[in-house]
Amino acid sequence: MELTADEQDILAGKSGEAARRALAYQIEVGRFFGARRFVPITNAHVMGDIEVLGDAGLSFLKEMRELGARARIPITTNARCIDFAWAERLGQDAGECAKEREVIATMQGMNVLTTDTCINYQTLYQPHVGERVAWGDTGTCIHANSLCGARTNFESGPAALAAAITGRTPEYGFQLDEHRRGSFIVDLSDATLADLADWGAVGKLVGESHQNYFAVPVFTGFRRTPLSDELKQLGCALASYGSMGMYHMIGVTPEAPTLEAAFHGSVPADVERMVVDDARIEAVYRGYDLGDGDARLVVFSGPQLSLFEMKTLSELFAGRQVARGSACFVTTSNGVLSAARKLGYLDPLEKAGVAVLEGVCFYILQNLTPMREKNGWRNMISNSAKIVNIIGAHKFRTILRRTADCVEIACTGKLS
């Protein structure tokens, strides 16, 4: 890689050992992808919680902190694995809770904003077209690239942290024009997409059949303006099932005013075209193995809920009760939770017996497998296609259902 004088100084240790290590690490990653240079970034978003870090990760963070690591640009944190107000009730491990507090303190000691949210793009920061950032959590990346027209690769914990310490990232992947070109067309003309779960189902159908980070679907034919929460579900599902980092939607996303623009010129004659219509989406719902019909765990999480989703759920749960023996979880950010409380959306949920967790995501909860075993949960039902995909290693059988159906299942304990 070509290094500027400033970068050569960092590599020579003139900005300290932590910055030297961070840049050396970034160079290895950049080299792998054939990056020719670094580009400056304005914002970073890092995943780091004890569940995924493990003791080795915590030691790494502490060592970097001791070596003087300090973010030189704003960097926020993703959802974590413990809501301390709930830890005891959920049977989470006290030792791991203590380590999670160490993670938070260590991050803060490196000038990291511990915001604990995976919906930073809805609640904290919206980069503009062409702005270069280094975001972790795949849902945040695909949103930044697609909806904001900003530029980021999937930047996992150590990579996002390194980027914040050096203020730059290797130029490869979605930082380059050539990878932002559409790859195939998805026609949504005959898809109604009335519920958030339907958007996740689209992401599953498109992602599962095209698993490739560099595949960029181009959506056409949708006949109304999609909402932020709908596109959140679509993006998270594409990133989860397809490992995809970007999509275009004609007339919606900033780099796709026309089909030609999405393909950076003329549309290739032999371009792949797929159709996602109502029939294919219904087939997704019919495709889940219901096992013995266990319906005692309903989860609204992965991604965290926006204020608008909290309002909708609040209305659906008003005057109702989660069924005896069932559990229903909602996860959201500190900011959304505060607003929901102030606006009266939280009260009906709490009265209904819904557990509303702050700053976490359900699938990464510390101690989740023992929690499943203790409660005897076999199925997990959710309106999020992402979490339905992602929670597998904890041995849940997972089932996608529409939002109102999930509420009905939570309140009746019956799966249809």
Next chain:
Amino acid sequence: MSAPLATITLARAFGPVVEGEAIVSDEGFSPRYDLDRWTGLITKPGHKLEGLSIKEKICFFPTAKGGIAAGWAFNDIKAKGIAPKAFVFGVTNPVMVQGAVLAGIPITEGWSPDPRTIIRTGDHVRLDPSRRVVELLRRGG
């Protein structure tokens, strides 16, 4: 050293030379979706390798799934002593590479021919990232 039984060329590669037993998967991989990060076993119900351990294996996966977790998870499983010797991907994503580089685990992307046509789980292979090749040394028992 005898000549390899077959050679696969790779597009991109990181890390030192390693030799070991191969695991060849028809299905993609994510340490968060598929792996029990305390035992090294693939535990996702229905995964084509469900029940198999990746510990000290050279793992061939056609694709990477998800997920931002690999960035830390590879370092974690290495410290726990349950890491594979290498990851050989058909198509990967930056997270896998960022995680493998942090953990010092060899990782590669792009292959020709497709190892699934040549190498079987249990075969003994050598990965040489600097020469960008995987060599089939001998068949498994």
